[in-house]
Structures are given as C-alpha cells and as structure tokens.
Amino acid sequence: xxxxxxxxxxxxxxxxxxxxxxxxxxxxxxxxxxxxxxxxxxxxxxxxxxxxxxxxxxxxxxxxxxxxxxxxxxxxxxxxxxxxxxxxxxxxxxxxxxxxxxxxxxxxxxxxxxxxxxxxxxxxxxxxxxxxxxxxxxxxxxxxxxxxxxxxxxxxxxxxxxxxxxxxxxxxxxxxxxxxxxxxxxxxxxxxxxxxxxxxxxxxxxxxxxxxxxxxxxxxxxxxxxxxxxxxxxxxxxxxxxxxxxxxxxxxxxxxxxxxxxxxxxxxxxxxxxxxxxxxxxxxxxxxxxxxxxxxxxxxxxxxxxxxxxxxxxxxxxxxxxxxxxxxxxxxxxxxxxxxxxxxxxxxxxxxxxxxxxxxxxxxxxxxxxxxxxxxxxxxxxxxxxxxxxxxxxxxxxxxxxxxxxxxxxxxxxxxxxxxxxxxxxxxxxx
Amino acid sequence: xxxxxxxxxxxxxxxxxxxxxxxxxxxxxxxxxxxxxxxxxxxxxxxxxxxxxxxxxxxxxxxxxxxxxxxxxxxxxxxxxxxxxxxxxxxxxxxxxxxxxxxxxxxxxxxxxxxxxxxxxxxxxxxxxxxxxxxxxxxxxxxxxxxxxxxxxxxxxxxxxxxxxxxxxxxxxxxxxxxxxxxxxxxxxxxxxxxxxxxxxxxxxxxxxxxxxxxxxxxxxxxxxxxxxxxxxxxxxxxxxxxxxxxxxxxxxxxxxxx
Numbered sequence: 001x002x003x004x005x006x007x008x009x010x011x012x013x014x015x016x017x018x019x020x021x022x023x024x025x026x027x028x029x030x031x032x033x034x035x036x037x038x039x040x041x042x043x044x045x046x047x048x049x050x051x052x053x054x055x056x057x058x059x060x061x062x063x064x065x066x067x068x069x070x071x072x073x074x075x076x077x078x079x080x081x082x083x084x085x086x087x088x089x090x091x092x093x094x095x096x097x098x099x100x101x102x103x104x105x106x107x108x109x110x111x112x113x114x115x116x117x118x119x120x121x122x123x124x125x126x127x128x129x130x131x132x133x134x135x136x137x138x139x140x141x142x143x144x145x146x147x148x149x150x151x152x153x154x155x156x157x158x159x160x161x162x163x164x165x166x167x168x169x170x171x172x173x174x175x176x177x178x179x180x181x182x183x184x185x186x187x188x189x190x191x192x193x194x195x196x197x198x199x200x201x202x203x204x205x206x207x208x209x210x211x212x213x214x215x216x217x218x219x220x221x222x223x224x225x226x227x228x229x230x231x232x233x234x235x236x237x238x239x240x241x242x243x244x245x246x247x248x249x250x251x252x253x254x255x256x257x258x259x260x261x262x263x264x265x266x267x268x269x270x271x272x273x274x275x276x277x278x279x280x281x282x283x284x285x286x287x288x289x290x291x292x293x294x295x296x297x298x299x300x301x302x303x304x305x306x307x308x309x310x311x312x313x314x315x316x317x318x319x320x321x322x323x324x325x326x327x328x329x330x331x332x333x334x335x336x337x338x339x340x341x342x343x344x345x346x347x348x349x350x351x352x353x354x355x356x357x358x359x360x361x362x363x364x365x366x367x368x369x370x371x372x373x374x375x376x377x378x379x380x381x382x383x384x385x386x387x388x389x390x391x392x393x394x395x396x397x398x399x400x401x402x403x404x405x406x407x408x409x410x411x412x413x414x415x416x417x418x419x420x421x422x423x424x425x426x427x428x429x430x431x
Numbered sequence: 432x433x434x435x436x437x438x439x440x441x442x443x444x445x446x447x448x449x450x451x452x453x454x455x456x457x458x459x460x461x462x463x464x465x466x467x468x469x470x471x472x473x474x475x476x477x478x479x480x481x482x483x484x485x486x487x488x489x490x491x492x493x494x495x496x497x498x499x500x501x502x503x504x505x506x507x508x509x510x511x512x513x514x515x516x517x518x519x520x521x522x523x524x525x526x527x528x529x530x531x532x533x534x535x536x537x538x539x540x541x542x543x544x545x546x547x548x549x550x551x552x553x554x555x556x557x558x559x560x561x562x563x564x565x566x567x568x569x570x571x572x573x574x575x576x577x578x579x580x581x582x583x584x585x586x587x588x589x590x591x592x593x594x595x596x597x598x599x600x601x602x603x604x605x606x607x608x609x610x611x612x613x614x615x616x617x618x619x620x621x622x623x624x625x626x627x628x629x630x631x632x633x634x635x636x637x638x639x640x641x642x643x644x645x646x647x648x649x650x651x652x653x654x655x656x657x658x659x660x661x662x663x664x665x666x667x668x669x670x671x672x673x674x675x676x677x678x679x680x681x682x683x684x685x686x687x688x689x690x
Binding site: 017018038042046047144154158168 | 442443444447449450451453457459460463473474475477478492521534537538539542545552626627629631632635669
C-alpha cells in the first residue's frame with residue numbers, strides 16, 4: 001500500500017486568470033493530476049474576423065493586460081507579413097524598446113509580487129512590504145520605470161496605442177528619451193539588488209526534460225522580436241511551419257488548448273511536451289546575453305541546460321537584467337538619430353501573414369489571412385502559456401510522488417509554487 | 432481608524448484593469464494604508480468575504496458568472512464596475528453577433544460542455560445593480576485613485592459629462608478625423624485626457640458616450656472627411672455593441688450587417 005493524497009485548489013492565487021489544481025493519489029497511484037483551466041473563453045480569434053487590418057493590434061492587445069505590448073507587436077508583424085510591408089530599422093528598434101519595457105514590467109511583477117511571497121513564506125506582497133521593504137520598494141521602482149518606458153513609446157503599457165502596420169502613431173521626443181536614459185541608469189542598483197535577493201533563494205529540486213523552444217532572431221541578438229523556431233532537440237523551423245512544431249489540441253479539462261511538439265503525443269506522461277519562456281530562451285540563447293545579464297546568470301548559478309522548471313524564476317531575473325540592457329541600448333541608438341521614420345507601405349492588398357515574437361512567457365504566434373478588402377478573414381493565436389500546459393502537468397506527475405510524505409498543506413503549496421514558476425497567463429492562454 | 436475592506440473580482444476580461452490597480456506604484460503602499468484589501472486573487476492568497484467595497488472587472492460571459500456576481504452584490508455595500516468589459520460589455524460584446532454554437536464550432540470543434548460553456552457577453556449592470564462605474568479600456572490609474580478617494584470621503588466619483596474632443600483640444604492634439612482617421616471623439620465620454628489621438632490612434636469610445644451624443648452629426652463628419660457613414664457604425668461596434676448600448680446609436684447609424 002502506497003500513500004494517498006488529494007489536493008484541490010480552486011482558483012489558484014497569484015497567477016493571471018482562473019486555474020484549478022486537482023491531484024488525487026490512491027495507494028501510491030496517481031489517478032488525477034490536472035491543471036484545470038476554467039477561465040471563460042472570449043473567442044478573440046472570432047472577434048478579429050471581419051475587422052480592418054489596422055485594428056488588429058488594438059483588438060489583439062485586449063487579449064491580455066500583462067502581455068498587451070506583445071500581442072500588439074505580434075499582430076502588426078502578422079499584418080505586415082500579410083501585406084508585404086517591410087518596417088524600417090528605427091521602427092523595429094522603437095518596438096523593441098517597448099518590448100523590453102514589457103519584459104521588465106512582466107518579469108518584475110512576477111518576481112516581486114507573485115513569486116517573492118513564496119520565497120519568503122508570505123501570502124502576498126503586503127506583509128513583504130513590511131518584512132523586506134527594500135526588495136518591495138526596489139521592485140516598485142523597476143515596475144514604474146518599465147511602465148514609463150511603455151508610456152513613452154505607446155502612450156501606456158496596458159493597451160498600447162500607437163501600433164499600426166508599417167508605422168507608429170507616435171515618435172518619442174528626444175527629451176523623453178533622455179529622461180528614460182537617466183532613469184535607466186539609476187535603476188541599475190535596483191536590478192543588482194533584485195539579483196542578490198533572488199540569489200539567496202533555494203528552489204525545490206525537480207528535473208524533467210522537455211523540448212525547449214524559442215524564436216531566435218537573425219543577427220545574434222537575444223531573442224525578442226521573432227524569427228525561426230529553434231528547439232533543444234536541434235530542430236530549426238521557419239515561421240511558416242510553426243504549426244508543425246507547436247501543435248494545438250483540445251483536452252477536456254482546459255478551456256485553453258494544449259500544445260505538443262513533434263517529439264510525441266503531448267500526453268501528461270511527458271512525451272512531446274515543450275517548454276517556452278525565460279528558461280527556454282536561456283537554454284537556446286545564453287550566449288547572446290548582454291554581459292550584465294551573463295553576470296547575473298553566474299551569480300544566480302543558473303545552468304543554461306537546466307531541466308528544472310523552477311529555474312524559470314532565476315531565468316526571469318536574468319532576463320530582467322537583459323531587458324534593462326536592451327532598453328538602455330535602444331534608447332541610446334534612438335537618441336543618436338532621433339528623427340522619426342516614415343511609414344512603410346503595403347505592397348499587396350491582402351494575403352496570409354505570420355507574426356512571431358518572444359513575449360515574457362515565451363513564443364507568441366499570430367497568424368492572419370487578410371482579404372483583398374483589407375479585412376481579417378481568419379485569425380489564429382498561439383499563446384505561450386498554452387504551450388506550457390502539458391509540461392506543467394507532466395512536471396506535476398513527476399513532482400507529486402516526491403511530496404507524498406508531507407502534510408497536505410505542504411503538498412498543495414509545493415504544487416502551487418510549481419505552477420507559479422511558469423508564470424502562467426491564463427486569460428491569454430484561453431483568449 | 433477602521434479601514435474599509437475592499438475586494439477585487441474578475442469575470443470575462445484580460446485582467447488589465449486589475450493590473451492598472453497594481454501599477455499605481457507610487458501610491459500603492461499609501462492606498463493599502465487607507466483600504467484593507469481582503470480578496471484580490473491575482474495578487475494575494477487571502478480570500479475573505481467580509482468586504483464592503485467590491486471592484487469588479489470583466490463581462491458576464493458564462494452561466495456561473497451570474498450566480499457569482501449576485502453573491503458579490505449581496506455581500507458588498509458598494510459595487511464598482513471597472514473598465515469597458517464590466518461597464519459596457521466592451522470588446523466581449525462583439526461576439527454577440529454570433530451564436531454560442533457558432534463560436535464553439537469555430538474555436539473548439541463544437542465543444543460547448545464544461546469548461547467550454549459560453550454565453551453571449553453582458554455588462555455587470557445587466558445582472559445586478561452597479562453603484563459606480565470607472566470607465567475605459569483600460570481604466571486610468573489616476574481616475575481609479577480619485578474614485579477611491581471619493582468613496583472614502585463618502586462622495587460620488589466624478590466622471591466628465593463632455594466629449595473626448597474637449598480634452599483633445601485642451602491637449603493641443605491636431606484633429607485626427609481631419610487627417611482621415613475614423614475617430615469617435617465627438618460622441619465619446621472624456622476622462623482619458625484624449626490619450627489615443629495624442630498617440631496617433633482614433634478614439635474608439637471605450638468609455639461609452641458623453642451626456643448628449645449626436646450620432647447623425649458623427650456620420651456626417653465621417654462623410655465630410657471622406658469616410659463612409661457606415662464606418663462610424665463599424666467603429667462603434669468595437670466597444671459599444673452590447674444591445675442596450677447599441678440602441679443609442681443604431682437608428683442614426685445602421686451598421687453594415689443590418690442594412
């Protein structure tokens with residue numbers, strides 16, 4: 001006779017959206033081990049249909065408040081690909097600056113507000129503000145800076161305004177960029193403190209191999225603005241064939257479709273599961289990190305080939321440093337040549353386009369068909385959290401047997417921490 | 432002093448309005464000194480039901496939502512709707528032009544059971560009485576803080592009764608309707624500081640309408656600037672397509688699919 005345990009968490013806290021953890025173990029046999037995704041579907045792929053292509057970014061960003069710059073970027077990439085628009089280098093740089101702002105905002109929100117309470121055994125950031133005021137105040141300053149980067153480029157972070165296919169509706173003034181330069185320089189100390197703070201934290205040991213996937217940009221830069229899909233299984237897939245690497249399928253207990261890779265059936269036993277996000281990007285592109293981010297990787301003792309999903313947390317710390325360095329570099333480059341760049345024009349009225357970006361939680365794909373009347377005929381959105389769901393459940397299956405000698409509360413908390421380590425964004429995943 | 436107890440809930444939405452609340456970084460700790468937050472799933476483990484003020488984000492979009500919002504209404508002394516989805520239906524209401532069967536067929540291969548269950552989308556006020564609305568997609572951080580201060584002082588949160596055009600003019604943004612962008616500022620309720628035109632996008636009336644909108648005149652203004660009157664209707668569908676909201680404009684501006 002083995003141990004028995006039952007865990008039922010309704011509406012897991014400190015994650016974006018609504019998910020339940022349900023685990024049942026009878027006499028040492030796992031009978032259920034699910035992350036139920038109970039967020040109600042909003043059918044964004046249908047909402048996008050028949051709308052003019054210029055609206056795509058402003059509709060798609062409403063998929064998610066936390067990831068709205070990522071969705072706006074993927075949407076304009078998809079429309080630009082469909083209409084044969086080639087955005088100029090400065091426009092791409094301006095968008096990269098905004099993405100760096102969103103990465104910093106999202107990672108700091110997760111690290112400082114959603115995960116740090118676990119590390120210091122608190123229920124929320126509120127008691128942490130009393131027990132670790134420097135950590136919380138530093139995180140708040142970094143979040144403020146990240147918000148202000150996005151406000152400078154696109155008016156606000158949540159629902160960015162200025163995104164159009166081939167152009168940006170606003171170009172920051174040199175004085176605004178100079179203000180950001182000063183703020184970015186001041187923030188270096190808060191990032192150092194963030195790295196030091198997280199270097200003290202010991203995460204649970206758990207190892208389960210999965211195929212890590214990220215869209216690597218040409219030119220050796222750190223993956224952010226999209227490109228071919230690379231995987232730790234050695235696959236390199238052009239964007240047009242994304243559906244072969246990221247295969248969606250419907251499961252009974254999740255309003256978000258699951259995704260499997262080409263290496264298996266994506267079952268909860270682990271075959272063909274993939275991981276995307278900070279740890280996956282570091283697995284595939286640690287040699288592209290900025291020197292300050294590389295130093296953070298060393299300080300955090302993070303192994304780039306780690307198979308421990310909890311290492312996604314220190315990986316996000318490394319990427320917060322990377323995002324800060326990216327933002328600083330983009331601001332310098334834009335200040336060196338501050339004149340706005342004119343719009344890039346469409347070369348065809350309609351067509352099919354795929355937009356890929358690396359958002360904080362992983363690889364985001366928007367795929368549109370645009371009719372000759374300039375309206376969206378069909379839309380498909382493939383969300384990072386959905387790509388991770390099968391891996392989360394496979395990890396839970398590996399993790400649960402190691403937890404069975406603990407009290408029920410401790411098992412529950414450990415599983416909650418595992419799910420949170422992926423920083424799931426459930427509104428996005430269901431969309 | 433006893434701090435009032437507040438709770439945050441989300442229905443069908445992107446949780447972006449709650450993120451705006453978490454993004455009042457400079458004032459967050461001050462806010463928490465004035466209000467005791469007892470339930471905020473996105474940020475904290477504690478979940479208590481002894482709240483006095485409920486902030487509710489999102490639209491009612493599936494059967495369970497109805498019972499849940501009724502229970503929140505029963506417990507809360509003051510219920511505040513946050514954002515376009517909660518106040519107007521927002522982008523969620525676009526789906527109401529299709530049947531739930533049609534939606535499920537397109538996205539889930541026809542599955543409509545269990546987690547796939549979906550209703551047409553409605554604002555919170557279609558199910559329970561809403562005491563105050565903080566509008567916008569997303570809500571504005573400063574306006575949220577102003578509203579909280581008003582609630583603490585026992586006064587009514589202010590929302591401007593005039594058009595986005597007023598704030599656009601005050602801001603000095605050149606008119607983008609005159610540049611040929613389909614802007615709804617003339618009928619849209621202000622309070623956003625006319626941020627969208629300032630950043631090069633047309634106003635899409637995410638805050639609903641001001642006190643005296645003239646939709647005929649909007650259609651004429653579109654026509655005068657070389658855009659079809661129907662385009663005004665099409666833009667209104669983005670945030671103002673819930674049937675009772677649409678009733679305000681559909682006679683003046685028949686939408687393309689109605690004609």
